[in-house]
Structure formats: C-alpha cells, structure tokens
Amino acid sequence: MNYEGHGNREIRERVIPESEVTEKIRKLKQIPVSGRCARECINIAYGFFTPLEGFMGKEEVDAVCERMTLADGTLWPIPIVLDVKEEEIRTKKIKKGDSILLTYTASSLAMMEVEDIFRLNKTKIAEAVLGTTDERHPGVRMLRGLENTFLGGKIALVNPPEFQPPFDRFWYTPRQLRKRIVENGWERVVAHQTRNVPHSGHEWLMKGAWFSANGELPVEKLKTGILVNCIIGPKRTGDYIDEAIVLCHQRLCEARYFRDDIHMVTIALWDMRYAGPREAIFHAILRTNLGCTHHMFGRDHAGVGSYYGSYDAHRIFDQIPQHKLKIKPVRVLEWWYCPICGEVTYSGLCGHSQERQKFSGTLIRSMIEDKVKPTKLIFRPEIYDKLMESAEKYGFGSPFCTEKYLAERKPVFKLPALW
Amino acid sequence: MAQGCPINIWINEERYNELQELGLANMTEDVLAGMRVLKLQCTEKQKDELLKFYPAAKFDTATTQSIELLPPETKEKMFQLVVKNKSLKVVREFLKGAKEG
Incomplete structure (x- = not known):
C-alpha cells in the first residue's frame, strides 16, 4: 500500500493507543479549543494535512505567508494555527516544553507538546494569504476573530471522534x-x-x-x-x-x-x-x-x-x-x-x-x-x-x-x- | 414586461402544461433548461406592503432583482390568481385578500 502523501512524506496517524491514554493525560493542564481547532486537530492526527504533525509555530506561519512553503520548503499555502485565550495561558502557566491536553465540548481531544507560544500580525497574514484586509471577506473576519495568542507544537489524538449518521x-x-x-x-x-x-x-x-x-x-x-x-x-x-x-x-x-x-x-x-x-x-x-x-x-x-x-x-x-x-x-x-x-x-x-x-x-x-x-x-x-x-x-x-x-x-x- | 419589483413565479413542466391549456403560456419567460418564470408586476408601494406582511421576505437587489423568500403557499395563491384572471397584474388583488384575512 502506498501511503506517501504531500511533500513525499508518509501519511502516519498520530493517535495514542487507548490503553495508554488515561496514564498519559491524567495530570495534564487542559486547554479548551474552538470547533475549527478541533476539526484541524483531527485532520492533523489522521494525516489529512501531511506533512504537518501539529499546529504551526511562528517560523512556520511566516514561511507560509512569505513563501507559501513550510519552513523546510514544502509547498503549503495556508497557516494552520491554534489560537488560545491569553488568560488560559497565563492562569494555567503554560510554557514551552509543556504537554497539555486539548479539550473540545468538555471532552478530551488531543495531547499537545508546546513548542512555541507567539502572537501574529493578522493584517500581514490576511494580505499574504487572502490578498485583502477587507473585513467583508469571510476569511478576514475569521482571522480577526481569532484569539491573539497562539500555541505551536505536535499533537496526538487521545479520543477518536465518533461520526454520527448520516456522516x-x-x-x-x-x-x-x-x-x-x-x-x-x-x-x-x-x-x-x-x-x-x-x-x-x-x-x-x-x-x-x-x-x-x-x-x-x-x-x-x-x-x-x-x-x-x-x-x-x-x-x-x-x-x-x-x-x-x-x-x-x-x-x-x-x-x-x-x-x-x-x-x-x-x-x-x-x-x-x-x-x-x-x-x-x-x-x-x-x-x-x-x-x-x-x-x-x-x-x-x-x-x-x-x-x-x-x-x-x-x-x-x-x-x-x-x-x-x-x-x-x-x-x-x-x-x-x-x-x-x-x-x-x-x-x-x-x-x-x-x-x-x-x-x-x-x-x-x-x-x-x-x-x-x-x-x-x-x-x-x-x-x-x-x-x-x-x-x-x-x-x-x-x-x-x-x-x-x-x-x-x-x-x-x-x-x-x-x- | 415586469415593472418595478417583480415577483418570480417558477413554472415547471406541470405548471407550464396548465398555462398552455389556458392559452397563457406566452406570459412565461424561458430562464433555464425548460424552467420558466412568470414575472408578476409589483409597484414599489406594493413591494413595501408585501415585505411588511411577510417579514422573512426580501427584495434581492444583488442577484435576481426580485422579491424573494415569500412563502411557497403565497406564491401558489398568486399563481392561481394569474390563472383565474389571465393576467400578471394580480398583486393588488392578492394584497386585498391577504388584508381581509
């Protein structure tokens, strides 16, 4: 079976075996994520976004905006970022090197290794990716609606989603x-x-x-x-x-x-x-x-x-x-x-x-x-x-x-x- | 044909056959792949009255340039008035009936 995906990288699933989940996430600080971030978490974990292994850090986002590539030169046109309320990071004392648990709808979703904590210039991203900063553009509105602090780092799913009928x-x-x-x-x-x-x-x-x-x-x-x-x-x-x-x-x-x-x-x-x-x-x-x-x-x-x-x-x-x-x-x-x-x-x-x-x-x-x-x-x-x-x-x-x-x-x- | 703010009544094959039998088929305009439309004439004042009567409806200035989102049963009543009167000028009669309940 050929599992070679974009960027000539193998499509690998990043899902923690059920038997290891409880122990691994037991003591982790929890960060709730938006619906978009949850969907993108699932995509990253199953390889839809290969070669991404997690949410982008600042260097990666800059490369995407400026050169339409990942930091290693692989073609990539759109930033994939995890925005988090600044208050969450401050009150939970999240720092680089931490492992955290991302939650969605009050359920565990994924583990994340925090490799970067950063802010972004949303105007610059809008200009580079969307070609406009016009607030009437739905992509610009989405960007403006993001929190101002971002976490970058690899993720692994701890709780595979159960798709509901008819999906x-x-x-x-x-x-x-x-x-x-x-x-x-x-x-x-x-x-x-x-x-x-x-x-x-x-x-x-x-x-x-x-x-x-x-x-x-x-x-x-x-x-x-x-x-x-x-x-x-x-x-x-x-x-x-x-x-x-x-x-x-x-x-x-x-x-x-x-x-x-x-x-x-x-x-x-x-x-x-x-x-x-x-x-x-x-x-x-x-x-x-x-x-x-x-x-x-x-x-x-x-x-x-x-x-x-x-x-x-x-x-x-x-x-x-x-x-x-x-x-x-x-x-x-x-x-x-x-x-x-x-x-x-x-x-x-x-x-x-x-x-x-x-x-x-x-x-x-x-x-x-x-x-x-x-x-x-x-x-x-x-x-x-x-x-x-x-x-x-x-x-x-x-x-x-x-x-x-x-x-x-x-x-x-x-x-x-x-x- | 239509003045001011038209109301589009869609005419599929079934409705077209009905209009043909009554000799009214020439009132329709061919729009897309056999789908025809009756454009009911509606003045600015009648448009405002309709939009007041049906708050979910709107005048679509961006694309169709017509009054949209009227309830399907309302449009059916208007279609029946066209058939009865053999005329596209039925909005006044429709509004009169609607006001009387």
Whole structure:
C-alpha cells in the first residue's frame, strides 16, 4: 500500500493507543479549543494535512505567508494555527516544553507538546494569504476573530471522534481511503470538492473531469474514479444543510447517473477560508493526501465576492514547479444549458454563447425555496426528492440552514467521554 | 414586461402544461433548461406592503432583482390568481385578500 502523501512524506496517524491514554493525560493542564481547532486537530492526527504533525509555530506561519512553503520548503499555502485565550495561558502557566491536553465540548481531544507560544500580525497574514484586509471577506473576519495568542507544537489524538449518521458512512481517514481506492481498482482518482447539492451543471463538471483524468487509459476496464469530497465545516443561514449535500451526492450514484464502480462520496472537515488561489492549492494538497491523482478546479474555485479573478485558482498552478505537487489540476470552464443545442454543454465547446442559460445557484435556490420541482435537465428528480427528504429528516423542514438548524442540529461527530 | 419589483413565479413542466391549456403560456419567460418564470408586476408601494406582511421576505437587489423568500403557499395563491384572471397584474388583488384575512 502506498501511503506517501504531500511533500513525499508518509501519511502516519498520530493517535495514542487507548490503553495508554488515561496514564498519559491524567495530570495534564487542559486547554479548551474552538470547533475549527478541533476539526484541524483531527485532520492533523489522521494525516489529512501531511506533512504537518501539529499546529504551526511562528517560523512556520511566516514561511507560509512569505513563501507559501513550510519552513523546510514544502509547498503549503495556508497557516494552520491554534489560537488560545491569553488568560488560559497565563492562569494555567503554560510554557514551552509543556504537554497539555486539548479539550473540545468538555471532552478530551488531543495531547499537545508546546513548542512555541507567539502572537501574529493578522493584517500581514490576511494580505499574504487572502490578498485583502477587507473585513467583508469571510476569511478576514475569521482571522480577526481569532484569539491573539497562539500555541505551536505536535499533537496526538487521545479520543477518536465518533461520526454520527448520516456522516459516519462517508468518513474515511486518508489511510482508509487509500485502501478503498486500491480495492476499487482505481489507478487514477479525480477529486470533486463540493459544498453544494449537485445540479446538472455539477454533474457534468464531474463527468468532464473524469474524461480528462482518464485520458489515455484503456476504456474496456475502467480504472479512473471520481471522489466527491464534501467539505463539512461551519455553516451560515441559507447554505444547504450538510446532510442534504452528502446524501444527494450519494443519490446521484444510487440512481445510476454515475456507475458505482467509478464514483465515491466522502467527507472532509475543513473551515473554508475562501482564499481563492491559495485555497485551491490547499485543496490539492488535501486531496493528494487522500490518494487522488487529479483535482478538478472550476470557475471561482474557493473564491468569494469579487476578490479574485474567475480563473485565478487555475493560473496559480502555473507558478508551482511540477515536483512540488503530486496531484494534477484539471482546469474546467463552465457547463451551461444551451437551448439551441438542447442540452447541458461545455462553454469551451458550445458556440451559442449569446443564447446560453447559466446554472445560477441563486435561481435554483429560488425554485427550491418555492418548492417547485425544477426540470430534470436542471435537477435530477431523484436528487430533488432526496433534498426534500433530507429537509424533513434533518433540516426542520428546510433544505437550507435556518437559525433553528444551526442551533439544534445533531453534531457531525461526538467525542466520547473517556471517564 | 415586469415593472418595478417583480415577483418570480417558477413554472415547471406541470405548471407550464396548465398555462398552455389556458392559452397563457406566452406570459412565461424561458430562464433555464425548460424552467420558466412568470414575472408578476409589483409597484414599489406594493413591494413595501408585501415585505411588511411577510417579514422573512426580501427584495434581492444583488442577484435576481426580485422579491424573494415569500412563502411557497403565497406564491401558489398568486399563481392561481394569474390563472383565474389571465393576467400578471394580480398583486393588488392578492394584497386585498391577504388584508381581509
């Protein structure tokens, strides 16, 4: 089994065996962490962020901002930091060299070896990573909302998360997923990053990317798969509910719009920074670690508002030397509906640009809010039905996040009580 | 076609067939892959009245330039008024009915 991840480093799980946990954490000072830090802790521990072994120290953050690398020169575009209330550090007398216990929702999460305690210039990070300091940018707001003190150092999970239905069947660690990819007989895997319920435009993006990735391989026996990797992170009112996103993607396969031997849906925990091109590189690294060989990048990938050009996330790969990244970007334009062609078609092929009808998320959302079933050329009927079923089952009647959903939804994962 | 602040009533294949039978299909605009829309005419004053009546609704100035987030059953009533009156000018009648409860 090949476990070589980003930066040519082996994907290793940093999880303390259950039998050793009680003794190791018994006397440790406890530091509660935010939801984002908990998710990133889990990612580091299972190797989603290989080669990271812990939260970054000051030197590492500076390298990421200034050179888009880790301190050792490995390509890395986004700081991964643990922010902690200064008062916690002061009152608990945390110092370099300490081992501490990170807790989340009052349960033990991970052990950390404190190697660095530092402050950061958030403005400088915003400029370098996000390309803006505008407070309207959600990544800037996230950065500004961090505490002012940061801890750097290696972590090891002490309490593996228990994923709750319906997410449990879609959760694979990188090592587990690589095993599944081999079992599937896939030699190439193209990643589709998503935070959306799939309409036909998304479906064709995936199909087009599959053709690109499959390339010159023989077609009698297919050895290229599509990995739909749904991003699970913080939600805002109006977003599609997480449950609908994963279940509707799975439904595309169950309803045979994709063959089940070339399609797989999984989840990844990640708090989007909306960093546009830099985040595209991050996504490429994440999917490298999952075992993907190709990654689809469409228009406005990981962007927001008008902070980035529509294809900045394509162009940044021109600046990355090939040996720095194992995964190949598959660059795609838009798929639209053409009333002249009478089909969903590719903007790079269809010459009827004047007559084109774009897949607008806003328009589709408006149809769904009105509970008017879209035509099957927009939304597969099975997907619409699954969306509405998910709304009833998980969304308190709505397929979109409401205040009630955000306050009362079941957690994606739980940390079991250790004692 | 629509003046001021339109209300989009989505027309899928089922609704389109209903409008066709009544000879009203030409009132619709083709928007996306066979999905059509009826744009109800709504004045600025009527928009304000609607938004007051339905606090969760909003006028989407950024993308659709229309009144959004009206309850689906409200839009269904408006659609039925279009069918009954064979006209897109139904907001005044709708508001009158809504005020009378």
